[in-house]
Amino acid sequence: MVGGREVEGGWPARNVGRVAGPGTPRRATVHDVAAAAGVSRGTVNRVLNGGYVSADARTAIEAAIAMVGYVPNTAARNLARRRSQAIGFIALEDPALLLEDPNIGAIMIGANEVLSLADQQMVSLVIDSDRDTQRVSRYLSGGFVDGAIIVSARSHDPITRLIAQIGLPACFVGHPPDLDRGIPYVGIDNTGSARAITERLLATGRRRIGMIAAALDRDSGADRLTGFREALGPHFDPALVAEIPLYDYAYGVKGMRALLDREPGIDGVFAASDAVAAGALESLREAGRRVPEDVGIVGFDDSSWALRTQPPLSTVHQPARDVGRNAAELVLLQLRGKDPVPECIVLESPVVWRHSA
Template structure:
């Protein structure tokens, strides 16, 4: 039989002190980032840590400080959409960039079912994270209610309609949807419909409101189809339905770029040319927009900055900085390309 492998003994703070030629207390102050340590002592400790291979016991430190040094990112989307939607990835990376600089760990928590909601709520109550950022919270969302009831430092990307007094970061979806629909109408389109989505969220509901306000008296509810998700399949099936309802449709506002991509393929299978027969616009200016042929006219929203700002709102709360509850609204921009 091969000899049993034994794990090498981990270096301790005493080993660091011996290698540095300093007291354990001085080493402890350096490791914990405390003041009143000379630069010479700090350099000696850091050199000794590298020499002996010391790894701080974060579990013990967290027990002492009652902090986990972790922030949860709760994404309330089905698993396939989590992988399909580039905005979620951009928000995640933006969030991580801010947390990393503050020495916090990002913990991703994906909710795909009611069971997930219960599990994540129990996890939050266990003190495993110091704060949370919530993406895609719906009206009546149990996680949103649990977060506010716990009083845990939190920020939402978007603004759940039934939660007041919360910190959130978002965009003016009404204004942005109005602006791009108005631009589409200026191309001379007369029969303009919308493939809407996520009407149980502020983003979906507000994009529909902006579309409706841009059309005014020309708005026809029969030219609006909707689905729960911002997905490619929503666009594919929604465009097929719009063509059944209005074969003469010549303009479409898709509530996201992924939806617009599906709509483009439905138009292609129906033998409709874009933009000659139908002009189509999307929303997000995500990777979908440039993958499409023709490239999408769309609304650019700063997904990475949304994540950064939400993370900073949580860190401010953890640091005890005064911050009045309420929203931070970021700018959007209409990006005009060949699809319309």
Template sequence: MVTNPGRRRRATIHDVALEAGVSRGTVSRVINDEPYVSAEARIAIEAAIERVGYVPNTAARNLVMQRSQAVGFIVHEPHSLFLEDPNIGEILLGANAALSLADFQMVCLIIDSERDTDRVARYLSGGFVDGVIVVSARKNDPITRIIEKLGLPSAFVGHPPDLRRLPFVGIDNRSSAFAITERLLATGRRRVGMIASALDRDSGADRLAGFTDALGPLFDPALVARVPFYAYADGVKGMRALLAAEPELDGVFAASDAVAAGALEALREAGRSVPGDVGVVGFDDSAWALRCQPLLSTVHQPAAGLGERAAESVLAQLRGEEPELGGILLTTPIVWRDSA
């Protein structure tokens, strides 16, 4: 038989046992941190592991345990927005930190098309992950139904209306939008519009509802520019539409900081000063808020905390614990800066 001379043979439990002069069963108990091993044997085995260069075969162990030791991180956004939106990155990093502490791997799965949906559905059905964290799920999302059908431990960041009893972590978007709009109105603005994004998911729809609640009789549906994504380019487009609809506009609530940054660019184009002519507020308190000139008044969304709590929820379910009824809601204080 011809062997590959360039590839070193992987050390096994058998090699460790021979080196330490003990049985394979004793080595297995040390590797799995089980009791009933003498201190002398444990020291000898640990030294033998170091000498022979043994690394546990986690793939084989996971096969026996029927665990992958991995959690999927599913994002329903265009690829470009995945890179542009700092909130998604913060959610991902928060989730990864919690998973890393528990020695779990994160598998990123981006859904940008129907083909992606089919591919991810097959992947989940194949048992390649033990649980999932889902960001930006829409109503009537087939991935949500697959997760429900498989009974996968899961946590959604956000709360789509058809989520039923699946666990979620989120914020009160409606109340937060109400609070920031009310604060904007308190500066004396009376012709206030909104660039409403992502109305096909709970966060966007709830932010529009909170804006509408706060304006009450001042609400004018003609002063709502509807755009598809929480993106800078959509902010530019939406702001241009609002200025065309109402040249005397004096206040704007943008559904995200990225959208607000785009709105500021369109206002500069139009020769409108901020906050002198138009007060602008956003939502997220992301890196976009501090890139803006003037600095952006906004709602602080604890994105890293959302990811961390979602991961902790999935890990708790994997330990056999029941998820919290009614979901987990984090607080969202207003951060008031110069743009309004």
């Protein structure tokens, strides 16, 4: 007994229980922690907010927190600090593609690794309609997230315009043509990498080379077409470019069929992504064309698609997980408001040569 009270493990029992009355649960408070640790509320608050206290006081407070089952009310603390401790992850893609595209998944995982270490919650925001755009716009404007990572932004997208207008700390993955210069981006050199792999395809002796060009309404697709055109120079034939809307297997099937209809003698193909290349391989098999003997084909991304095809795809390695990590770091830098924030980070994306060409 201590002062007429039972003791468990050296602590007054009244601090162990979290009840206001029989059968009525009560949330443990800072008062409970302070009483159990034998310190002031201010000392407890300094520990909770990352301030300095003596080692003995910190040890006592941490033990008291565990004993009374105290869980900080982060909602109240964040309201006082005007912070949500959440970062929005906005992928402006067709929702079906979100589930199929391994690159978006890798970007998301990389971003979450960094945000988790910073005690930030990543919130995924899906936009599939004008109604979604309005809803997400209200959400972002309402202060429910402290920042945003935007993937696959298109030119003049209303969400990206809003983010610039409200000054939300943000980072683009890739660089839309109308990129606000106040918002940094992380990406790769899509133009240079597309040029490099097309030149490698040319070096195998192919002469009638076409492209299945996807997502030309965003920077990645447009830049890959630019690199392809630069590599071919005067041999570029616009009739040998099949345009498709998405980096999607089914569209790869359709794009390859279109190229075969236009030029039955085609002997080389640059597909704008590995998923598109996998679909193109299906069409080539249907047409009785051997890869790489009759047609050499290359992709882009070095995703899981590249190793699932037969033969394995020659492609460009896109460091998607590192892209996500760097994007999250740039958002956190803006939130800290101390260190200079780079305007952009461009990661290496080398050619990976396999058997498809």
